[in-house]
Amino acid sequence: MKIESKEKLVEIIKLARGSMSQRAFGKLLGVSATAVQLWEKGVNVPDTDYLVKIAARAGYTLQELITCLNGEPIQEISDINLILRQIKYMPLSQVAEIVRAAADRLATVAETSEDEAKAS
Numbered sequence: 304m305k306i307e308s309k310e311k312l313v314e315i316i317k318l319a320r321g322s323m324s325q326r327a328f329g330k331l332l333g334v335s336a337t338a339v340q341l342w343e344k345g346v347n348v349p350d351t352d353y354l355v356k357i358a359a360r361a362g363y364t365l366q367e368l369i370t371c372l373n374g375e376p377i378q379e380i381s382d383i384n385l386i387l388r389q390i391k392y393m394p395l396s397q398v399a400e401i402v403r404a405a406a407d408r409l410a411t412v413a414e415t416s417e418d419e420a421k422a423s
Contacts, residue, residue, distance in 0.1 A: 319360035
């Protein structure tokens with residue numbers, strides 16, 4: 304694997320791990336924290352089964368990940384599709400934060416609409 308590809312893979316692994324510890328991420332994937340550490344240092348490359356899980360957590364398909372690692376452009380996907388992909392693999396605490404933010408936004412829009420209706 305080329306140096307650029309390894310560096311990109313390291314970035315994607317860290318993106319997939321997010322704020323999780325290496326131990327928690329490893330447990331989620333079914334590997335040791337040491338394995339995750341070695342992946343993030345670029346010493347080892349995850350097996351295909353783990354690449355599938357890492358790609359999904361980062362918001363990619365395995366094919367998109369491989370395309371990216373080969374230095375080719377990934378077909379553009381909409382922001383909403385990327386967000387929806389990532390939500391599938393987020394910890395529930397982060398999903399709850401997103402839901403609260405969306406509820407707050409909808410409440411604000413509803414209040415603004417009511418105020419505008421009253422003013423008319």
